[in-house]
Amino acid sequence: MQRVQPFPVAVALSFILIILLSICVLLHLLFSPATWPMVRLWEILLPGFTWISTLSFFLAVLEIFFIAFYIAYVFVPLYNFFNERIRPKEGTEMKPLRFKPVALTVASFGAITYVLCVIFDFIFPQWAMNELWEILLPGFTWISVKDFFIGLVGVALYGIYIAAVFVPLYNNFYRTELPEVK
Numbered sequence: 001m002q003r004v005q006p007f008p009v010a011v012a013l014s015f016i017l018i019i020l021l022s023i024c025v026l027l028h029l030l031f032s033p034a035t036w037p038m039v040r041l042w043e044i045l046l047p048g049f050t051w052i053s054t055l056s057f058f059l060a061v062l063e064i065f066f067i068a069f070y071i072a073y074v075f076v077p078l079y080n081f082f083n084e085r086i087r088p089k090e091g092t093e094m095k096p097l098r099f100k101p102v103a104l105t106v107a108s109f110g111a112i113t114y115v116l117c118v119i120f121d122f123i124f125p126q127w128a129m130n131e132l133w134e135i136l137l138p139g140f141t142w143i144s145v146k147d148f149f150i151g152l153v154g155v156a157l158y159g160i161y162i163a164a165v166f167v168p169l170y171n172n173f174y175r176t177e178l179p180e181v182k
Contacts, residue, residue: 003080003084004076004079004080005076006069006072006073006075006076006077007072009071009072009075009076010068010069010071010072010073011068013068013071013072014064014065014068014069017064017067017068018061018064021042021060021061021064024042025051025057028051041132042060044129044131044132045067045129045132046059046060046063046064047063047124047127048060048063048127049063071109074109074112074113075105075106075109078104078105078108078109079101079102079105082100082101082102082104082105082108083098083101083105085101086098086100086101086104096170096171096175097166097167097170097171098167099163099164099167102163102166102167103159103160103163103164103167105159105163106158106159106160106162106163107155107156107157107158107159107160107163108159109159110155110156110158110159111152111155111156111159113155114133114151114152114155115152117129117133118143118148118151121142121143128142130142130143133151136154136158137150137151137154137155138154139154140154
């Protein structure tokens with residue numbers, strides 16, 4: 001079984017997120033914040049990003065690289081771990097994805113990230129992401145023991161949902177004969 005490598009995932013994710021940020025900045029410049037509410041999401045996700053200056057944009061790009069490498073170097077080893085444990089060792093060719101290792105990977109990654117974000121919010125309250133968690137997790141308010149566990153269950157359920165949507169789509173395209181991009 002071929003293992004997924006984190007570095008190419010990190011680089012690809014970095015560029016995807018930078019392109020998404022650039023599109024959002026362009027749309028922000030074209031439309032008012034009232035009609036393009038992604039402004040607030042990027043400000044929550046990227047501490048120090050304010051939409052005002054070139055320096056702020058470059059700070060956001062650095063933060064995106066950090067986030068992408070964090071995701072890749074936590075997510076990919078988790079995926080490799082669950083995939084090796086759940087699937088018997090076979091040949092080296094890539095197989096279609098299986099729901100269980102992907103669901104466990106995304107749910108574990110979400111839980112780890114959530115716990116790190118809660119710790120970060122206590123250490124740096126001026127950059128707290130609790131507003132984002134309140135948007136994403138119904139019933140969550142900042143923070144009690146009950147709300148912490150609501151958040152933990154919520155991010156795990158998001159992981160299962162992502163796997164339930166992603167795995168069948170990926171496997172469908174995996175089986176489809178598409179021309180290789182060179």
